[in-house]
Amino acid sequence: MNSMFPNKRIQSMIGKKVHIEMKGEKSVLEGILRSVDDYLNLHMSAVNELQDGERKRLLGSVVVRGNNVVLINPMKE
Amino acid sequence: MNSMFPNKRIQSMIGKKVHIEMKGEKSVLEGILRSVDDYLNLHMSAVNELQDGERKRLLGSVVVRGNNVVLINPMKE
Amino acid sequence: MNSMFPNKRIQSMIGKKVHIEMKGEKSVLEGILRSVDDYLNLHMSAVNELQDGERKRLLGSVVVRGNNVVLINPMKE
Amino acid sequence: MNSMFPNKRIQSMIGKKVHIEMKGEKSVLEGILRSVDDYLNLHMSAVNELQDGERKRLLGSVVVRGNNVVLINPMKE
Amino acid sequence: MNSMFPNKRIQSMIGKKVHIEMKGEKSVLEGILRSVDDYLNLHMSAVNELQDGERKRLLGSVVVRGNNVVLINPMKE
Amino acid sequence: MNSMFPNKRIQSMIGKKVHIEMKGEKSVLEGILRSVDDYLNLHMSAVNELQDGERKRLLGSVVVRGNNVVLINPMKE
Numbered sequence: 211m212n213s214m215f216p217n218k219r220i221q222s223m224i225g226k227k228v229h230i231e232m233k234g235e236k237s238v239l240e241g242i243l244r245s246v247d248d249y250l251n252l253h254m255s256a257v258n259e260l261q262d263g264e265r266k267r268l269l270g271s272v273v274v275r276g277n278n279v280v281l282i283n284p285m286k287e
Numbered sequence: 288m289n290s291m292f293p294n295k296r297i298q299s300m301i302g303k304k305v306h307i308e309m310k311g312e313k314s315v316l317e318g319i320l321r322s323v324d325d326y327l328n329l330h331m332s333a334v335n336e337l338q339d340g341e342r343k344r345l346l347g348s349v350v351v352r353g354n355n356v357v358l359i360n361p362m363k364e
Numbered sequence: 365m366n367s368m369f370p371n372k373r374i375q376s377m378i379g380k381k382v383h384i385e386m387k388g389e390k391s392v393l394e395g396i397l398r399s400v401d402d403y404l405n406l407h408m409s410a411v412n413e414l415q416d417g418e419r420k421r422l423l424g425s426v427v428v429r430g431n432n433v434v435l436i437n438p439m440k441e
Numbered sequence: 442m443n444s445m446f447p448n449k450r451i452q453s454m455i456g457k458k459v460h461i462e463m464k465g466e467k468s469v470l471e472g473i474l475r476s477v478d479d480y481l482n483l484h485m486s487a488v489n490e491l492q493d494g495e496r497k498r499l500l501g502s503v504v505v506r507g508n509n510v511v512l513i514n515p516m517k518e
Numbered sequence: 519m520n521s522m523f524p525n526k527r528i529q530s531m532i533g534k535k536v537h538i539e540m541k542g543e544k545s546v547l548e549g550i551l552r553s554v555d556d557y558l559n560l561h562m563s564a565v566n567e568l569q570d571g572e573r574k575r576l577l578g579s580v581v582v583r584g585n586n587v588v589l590i591n592p593m594k595e
Numbered sequence: 596m597n598s599m600f601p602n603k604r605i606q607s608m609i610g611k612k613v614h615i616e617m618k619g620e621k622s623v624l625e626g627i628l629r630s631v632d633d634y635l636n637l638h639m640s641a642v643n644e645l646q647d648g649e650r651k652r653l654l655g656s657v658v659v660r661g662n663n664v665v666l667i668n669p670m671k672e
Contacts, residue, residue, distance in 0.1 A: 212321060212332065212348075213301070213321045213322050213330070214321070214322060214330060215322050215324055215330065216322060216323070216324050216328035216329060216330045216350045216351075217324065217328070219321075219322075219330045219348075219350050220350050224598070232665055232666075233310060233355065233618060233665065239666075244597060244598045244599070244604075245598050245599060245600050245601060245604075246601070247600055247601050247602065250328070250352055251601035251602070251635070252601060253598070253599060253600065253601045253604045255597065269666075269668050270668070270669075271597075271604075271668070271669060272666050272667070272668050273601045273604050273605050273666065273667045273668075274601075274665070274666050275635055275661065275662065275664045275665060275666070275667075276352065277352065277354050277355075277662050278618065278662075278664070278665045279352045279355070280309055280310065280351070280352060280355045281309075281316075281346075281349050281350065281351045281352070281355075282349070282350045282352075283346050283347070283348070283349050283350075284347075284348060289398060289409065289425075290378070290398045290399050290407070291398070291399060291407060292399050292401055292407065293399060293400070293401050293405035293406060293407045293427045293428075294401065294405070296398075296399075296407045296425075296427050297427050310387060310432065327405070327429055353429065354429065354431050354432075356429045356432070357386055357387065357428070357429060357432045358386075358393075358423075358426050358427065358428045358429070358432075359426070359427045359429075360423050360424070360425070360426050360427075361424075361425060366475060366486065366502075367455070367475045367476050367484070368475070368476060368484060369476050369478055369484065370476060370477070370478050370482035370483060370484045370504045370505075371478065371482070373475075373476075373484045373502075373504050374504050387464060387509065404482070404506055430506065431506065431508050431509075433506045433509070434463055434464065434505070434506060434509045435463075435470075435500075435503050435504065435505045435506070435509075436503070436504045436506075437500050437501070437502070437503050437504075438501075438502060443552060443563065443579075444532070444552045444553050444561070445552070445553060445561060446553050446555055446561065447553060447554070447555050447559035447560060447561045447581045447582075448555065448559070450552075450553075450561045450579075450581050451581050464541060464586065481559070481583055507583065508583065508585050508586075510583045510586070511540055511541065511582070511583060511586045512540075512547075512577075512580050512581065512582045512583070512586075513580070513581045513583075514577050514578070514579070514580050514581075515578075515579060520629060520640065520656075521609070521629045521630050521638070522629070522630060522638060523630050523632055523638065524630060524631070524632050524636035524637060524638045524658045524659075525632065525636070527629075527630075527638045527656075527658050528658050541618060541663065558636070558660055584660065585660065585662050585663075587660045587663070588617055588618065588659070588660060588663045589617075589624075589654075589657050589658065589659050589660070589663075590657070590658045590660075591654050591655070591656070591657050591658075592655075592656060
């Protein structure tokens, strides 16, 4: 059973594609996780904003504030 | 009377199915709790997203940010 | 005049029925307060979810994240 | 000029009637401030819930979580 | 270039009129900034609540919880 | 691969135009980043508020509370 702590689980996703659900207007993002800190602030690249499951806009490099992240989900490659 | 502290109560659910209510768009999740940290960040597996009480989508492995968790409820097995 | 500090006031409700208003979808809960920690995370039992003042669903044992609690109100018995 | 720090300003309202705007469903409360801690958690008594400026319901004794308080306003007596 | 740290920038507004955008129902306030603490809790006086850019109601003396402040903007005098 | 920590990544944007998504009513801002602290509070200048991708209003100098920032995106120049 994979029972890594939440922060270790996220660190294991660095360099990989992740799916992020957030609070606020721009609520779903997909991109490559570059780094994460203790507050779960995320540095991502090649980020796309999604709407209704469709790519809506390329944001490129993005920093996401950890407290506004609802969930992080690794993407299949 | 079971009067475990909130964090101990959640730790007692590790390895079991839990029901999670959250803030944000994807508000109800069910899955197996893998680990939890001091901020109540959760690492879960076999996670399903629910809508109106029905399974809507399989998310698989998910990390949930603790401050966006509204409540955690152990599921009957 | 009862001028207990907020955390002491909540501790005085342990073992008793409380009414909880929360942020998020499942916004009103009633149940027995089992324990509370420094963040006002709550461990409750025999919890009912309310909608428009009516009991909607029995949740049983629940842990509530303190930052998503709006207010706590002791219930008359 | 009254330039008390925010926490001192609130402590100066203890024992007096205050008007509270909050996040969440039950957004406006009026009552007597009994105590306040460093997080601006509030212990209030004789609390009324307001809707559209009218008293809607007597809540009595209430603890309010500080992070969900938007603003605190002393009431004229 | 004015590159004061965010907290110093706000301290430089003490005694002046500021425009505040907040989360919650009463979302726009204007008034004189009296003091600010490390959490960006604000003590303001002569506060007006705005709706659709118009003065709606005089609130007078107000304490605003920092985490619910979205932005602070000095007003031209 | 650019894998700067989230706070370093934001510091690398100081003096440059950034696009900010926030919680609350005034949800999209663009302007020059002047400084940032450990909480990701931002001091910005020449800030425009956007609505539906169009400039709606010039805000000028603004301090943004970090916890209400959803994402920060450097703008192409």
